[in-house]
Amino acid sequence: MGMEFLPDKPIYQQLVEHIIGDIIRDTLVTGEKLPSVRDYAISVGVNANTMQRVYKELENLGITETRRGQGSFVTENQMRIQELREEMKEQLVQSFIQNVEALGFTTNEMVHYLQRRGEQDD
Amino acid sequence: MGMEFLPDKPIYQQLVEHIIGDIIRDTLVTGEKLPSVRDYAISVGVNANTMQRVYKELENLGITETRRGQGSFVTENQMRIQELREEMKEQLVQSFIQNVEALGFTTNEMVHYLQRRGEQDD
DNA sequence: TCTAGTGTATTAGTTATATAGTACACTATG
DNA sequence: CATAGTGTACTATATAACTAATACACTAGA
Numbered sequence: 001m002g003m004e005f006l007p008d009k010p011i012y013q014q015l016v017e018h019i020i021g022d023i024i025r026d027t028l029v030t031g032e033k034l035p036s037v038r039d040y041a042i043s044v045g046v047n048a049n050t051m052q053r054v055y056k057e058l059e060n061l062g063i064t065e066t067r068r069g070q071g072s073f074v075t076e077n078q079m080r081i082q083e084l085r086e087e088m089k090e091q092l093v094q095s096f097i098q099n100v101e102a103l104g105f106t107t108n109e110m111v112h113y114l115q116r117r118g119e120q121d122d
Numbered sequence: 123m124g125m126e127f128l129p130d131k132p133i134y135q136q137l138v139e140h141i142i143g144d145i146i147r148d149t150l151v152t153g154e155k156l157p158s159v160r161d162y163a164i165s166v167g168v169n170a171n172t173m174q175r176v177y178k179e180l181e182n183l184g185i186t187e188t189r190r191g192q193g194s195f196v197t198e199n200q201m202r203i204q205e206l207r208e209e210m211k212e213q214l215v216q217s218f219i220q221n222v223e224a225l226g227f228t229t230n231e232m233v234h235y236l237q238r239r240g241e242q243d244d
Numbered sequence: 245t246c247t248a249g250t251g252t253a254t255t256a257g258t259t260a261t262a263t264a265g266t267a268c269a270c271t272a273t274g
Numbered sequence: 275c276a277t278a279g280t281g282t283a284c285t286a287t288a289t290a291a292c293t294a295a296t297a298c299a300c301t302a303g304a
Contacts, residue, residue, distance in 0.1 A: 105211060170264090
């Protein structure tokens with residue numbers, strides 16, 4: 001019960017990303033029912049409205065479908081999931097490159113650094 | 123006159139990063155005097171207080187030195203600049219990896235993607 | 245038809261960011 | 275010593291982002 005959040009990003013956004021991560025990792029699968037807004041809110045330790053916003057975002061992204069009175073479910077549309085996966089990847093890389101350039105680094109330098117880090121972890 | 127800012131990050135922070143970038147790129151060199159708070163604020167199109175905050179951050183980071191009544195100058199301490207460069211790099215990579223993992227990607231996948239992007243740009 | 249479980253809407257409060265205006269303090273220079 | 279140029283401090287305001295609390299609406303099933 002409870003989850004750690006970084007102070008530099010909205011909680012709801014971190015939750016959205018975490019759930020998308022679960023879908024990408026297949027921890028949450030197609031058609032699966034998500035916990036109710038209130039249950040999930042409690043288990044994570046946030047306000048129910050915050051969680052509601054998370055579910056709304058997920059629905060706007062087209063990766064969940066909500067049936068009033070029933071709950072939210074991961075979409076059956078596998079294509080949309082793959083699409084979103086690529087969108088998120090592109091967006092992540094783009095904002096990374098933006099930061100890299102603002103700070104005067106080159107993408108090449110960062111790639112090398114990332115590779116060295118990767119070797120250590122695996 | 124005027125500068126573009128992204129909506130997802132505080133203006134003062136973007137300015138700090140931009141100036142650090144100028145130092146890393148050697149667009150701003152050791153010992154060089156920065157414009158006055160007021161002048162710089164006008165040229166960029168922000169309020170003077172916002173720019174003051176930027177200068178304060180830079181001084182806290184130890185890469186500028188402020189002499190009251192004279193102005194702010196890039197530190198003569200080359201070592202500190204190199205140090206900061208590595209700090210920023212590490213921090214950038216760390217937060218990137220955090221996002222990558224939250225979204226269910228692997229560092230390896232992202233490195234490959236970054237490399238393909240790099241080839242296109244150069 | 246009642247009730248428990250679900251999503252939804254509305255309103256309010258807190259905090260961070262940015263802006264604005266004004267006054268003060270230090271330094272160099274004529 | 276007067277003045278212009280510089281950084282600094284303080285108070286106030288506006289706005290947006292985020293979180294919180296509460297009330298409402300729909301669905302399924304006993």
